[in-house]
Amino acid sequence: MNHAIRVHEHGGPEKLIWEEVPQPDPKPGEVLVRHKAVGLNYIDVYFRTGLYKAPSMPVTIGMEGAGLVEAVGDGVTDLKVGDRVAYAGALGAYAEARCAPADRLVKIPEGIEFTQAAAMMLQGMTAQFLVKRTYAVKRSDTILVHAAAGGVGSILVQWAKHLGATVIGVVSTQEKADLIKGLGADYALLTSENIPARVREITNGAMLPVVYDSVGKDTFTTSLDCLRPFGLMISYGNASGPVTTDLGVLAAKGSLYVTRPTLNTYTAKRDDLVATAKDLFEVVGSGAVKIAVNQTYPLKDAAEGHRALEARKTTGSTVFIP
Numbered sequence: 001m002n003h004a005i006r007v008h009e010h011g012g013p014e015k016l017i018w019e020e021v022p023q024p025d026p027k028p029g030e031v032l033v034r035h036k037a038v039g040l041n042y043i044d045v046y047f048r049t050g051l052y053k054a055p056s057m058p059v060t061i062g063m064e065g066a067g068l069v070e071a072v073g074d075g076v077t078d079l080k081v082g083d084r085v086a087y088a089g090a091l092g093a094y095a096e097a098r099c100a101p102a103d104r105l106v107k108i109p110e111g112i113e114f115t116q117a118a119a120m121m122l123q124g125m126t127a128q129f130l131v132k133r134t135y136a137v138k139r140s141d142t143i144l145v146h147a148a149a150g151g152v153g154s155i156l157v158q159w160a161k162h163l164g165a166t167v168i169g170v171v172s173t174q175e176k177a178d179l180i181k182g183l184g185a186d187y188a189l190l191t192s193e194n195i196p197a198r199v200r201e202i203t204n205g206a207m208l209p210v211v212y213d214s215v216g217k218d219t220f221t222t223s224l225d226c227l228r229p230f231g232l233m234i235s236y237g238n239a240s241g242p243v244t245t246d247l248g249v250l251a252a253k254g255s256l257y258v259t260r261p262t263l264n265t266y267t268a269k270r271d272d273l274v275a276t277a278k279d280l281f282e283v284v285g286s287g288a289v290k291i292a293v294n295q296t297y298p299l300k301d302a303a304e305g306h307r308a309l310e311a312r313k314t315t316g317s318t319v320f321i322p
């Protein structure tokens with residue numbers, strides 16, 4: 001017996017339907033994973049609404065999970081039945097059990113629980129490449145993080161602090177401001193403030209070398225206005241909608257750089273995936289970055305999680321339990 005959430009047509013959270021589905025058999029190179037926990041990510045909303053297109057419909061959405069290997073397909077040599085595994089970036093996670101390519105899985109180290117693993121693979125590996133590779137955060141840097149109390153945001157804040165940077169977080173409520181101060185943010189700005197003016201004040205006019213922006217449409221121009229000449233705008237998400245801007249604005253605001261990175265590219269090679277996950281497990285294992293699972297729901301009630309995420313009511317990570 002296997003159940004999964006399936007989307008038959010794009011739309012609101014009510015389109016997430018809990019159904020009985022066939023139990024899959026692993027093909028060559030795959031393993032069957034029995035989920036103990038499934039992560040909620042903003043990308044799940046994009047696949048539900050149709051902003052991002054699934055290869056076929058109906059689709060079981062979800063990109064991240066953690067569980068036990070229950071069966072192994074031909075040609076899989078480094079995983080066995082009973083191994084504790086986790087993954088990010090393989091569509092089809094909102095299921096009690098699913099088959100996944102073995103080369104997309106990593107073993108969960110001792111001391112990391114399934115819920116924690118499911119909460120951090122996608123958001124944590126994203127934070128890893130953002131602070132280490134898209135831009136290597138240095139001790140002397142002052143950086144700005146939008147949606148700083150969110151899943152990726154709260155990990156980014158802690159990791160950048162761990163690397164010695166001065167961190168300015170932007171959030172929508174005073175409760176979230178208090179939360180990110182608790183995570184180590186040096187400054188907690190509210191979305192209602194004049195963000196570039198506050199950044200000018202904080203940096204004595206120097207402005208920033210880099211901005212981490214996952215909000216997209218609503219914050220793009222504000223983010224550019226926080227950068228110093230030649231600064232880097234990292235636009236890594238679209239919680240408020242996709243960015244559509246004429247590139248000429250980059251010249252006008254100081255020969256700025258923009259990148260739109262994605263975890264898929266940064267972990268496409270197996271070696272990169274393993275190194276990224278290892279770095280994440282180490283920083284979490286050391287206690288320098290804590291993964292806050294602040295919301296859990298039964299998987300069959302995934303719609304509730306989507307409603308809370310889109311209403312900006314969640315903080316940290318959200319996990320579904322099958």
Ligand code: NDP
Binds near residue numbers: 122170215264
């Ligand atoms: P979050 O937990 O950060 O939730 C989204 C947050 O965005 C909200 O809590 C809210 O914070 C803020 N927000 C601002 N405007 C809106 C809006 N109009 N609607 C909803 N939320 C809004 O989600 P995740 O951590 O899962 O993801 C964060 C972002 O990172 C997403 O855009 C996601 O697509 C992106 N991402 C990109 C990856 C990549 O590879 N490029 C990988 C993983 C995530 P507040 O109330 O404080 O403003």
